[in-house]
Amino acid sequence: MNSTLEIIRFTTLEIVRMRVFHVLIAGAFLLPITALVFSNLFLFEIAKVQADVLIAGARILATVYTLFVAVTLLGRDIGQKVCHLFLAPPLSRFSYLTGRFIGLLIGLFLLMLVVMITSEASLLLTLNPDGEYGRNALPWHTGLSLAGFTFYQHISLLAAVLLICTWATGLAEMLLFSVALLLITWIVPPIILALQAPDVTSQFPTAVAALIETVGMILPQLNGGNIGLALAHGFPISYSDIAWHLLEHTAYAFMMFGLALQVFSRRDL
């Protein structure tokens, strides 16, 4: 347990000292300014456009963190076998990977905390609390919700990236497969959704429609695009929708992390 805590502490410190991380933090400060400038190009729904930019920005920052902080750190550790320095008794492979994963999550949490503070501050300072949602006002918790959702959505992606890094052989492979995974989680859910529309499925034979439905069930809906839309318009999201979305991500994170541990325990280092 102590050794896991030590790895968590070490990973967090390592991330906080990375230059990429500093750039990402600077990006979190620039985000509200970008949102303000962009939203001023619009006519009516200024608050909605501002929230759109904040949501997209938070997502891009988290994605860049996943690719360029998590993958480079794990790529150096596993790909270049630097983890040999840590993997001496009493530290087990399980403790090492768990520590690294939690450390990476803490780094992402810190980044999203800054995003939350800057977003909340800009929304509170620039919008009218008594105005119309979407037009010149948003619920007070929009910044908190967008940063929270982005953080949660990236836990499962980080776990999947961890699995890729324990399996791939070098940094280039790890980056390539991780980018492919991110693209799949962005692109596949809308394709499946479009293919499941009643007017489209009616043109397919029953077996093909069933196959599409099965693929839709197997592949995770990690995209969260509709939640982003609801947040930007200040619509209330039902607790059951939030719970199902979080549960899906939790399940996926557990699956990926479990598989990563399995692959890493068998890997010839």
Add this chain to the structure above:
Amino acid sequence: MIRPHLSQPVRWLTWGFIISGCTLYICTRLIQPVLQNHSHEMETGPSPAIIQSIAAGPFKGLASDFNILSVFTMYNHIKFAPLDEAQQQVAWQQLSSYLHRAQSLDPWFMDTYRLTIGLLAFSDGFASDAVQILEAGSKHISWDWKLPFYAGFIAYDRLNDQQKAFELMQESISRPNVSPLAIGLASRFLQKEKGPEASVLFLEYMLQTMPNKYHGPIKKRIKELKRKTILKERER
């Protein structure tokens, strides 16, 4: 001081690359607007809705915002660029496509509907597109009576489709918080002889909700209707 590990000719060559690159870039930026009297967007138009929704992934809201920005650009081209008749038609078609894309990506974005009413509804040949966009939006924004009402009004005034107008206005007045004005106007629209006066009243109400920049097509329609009403009165 660290000296660069480049020989003198190679150093001159690198500076040559940098300077020629900068010069070429500045030239293209300066010459391009002179040579092109219409933008790249006007040649290609927006990508198909399904491609946009797939490519947008988690950034649906932002993708919709970009489509609206393209609508602004396109409208400026239509107003200020020297376009011939055919080019104007293509530009309006593409403006309509951008509004369709914005609506399908984010059906709750009200700017899409305001621009549809302000720009598309009163442009020749695009009223049915406007009705389609507003009708699709009214299905998502089920708490708002205005969208089906506007759609119904355009169907009545521009398309002369009484059946569609009746259905949409019926839908509108069945929604919560509908204004008494809307109920009164709906019944007057559907009485043929009172239609034009009611239309002028309603268009004047619409003007209050639109920014001055987009008043042009609506004001034009008001003038036409007033002229028609005067002619009818003279005939009587």
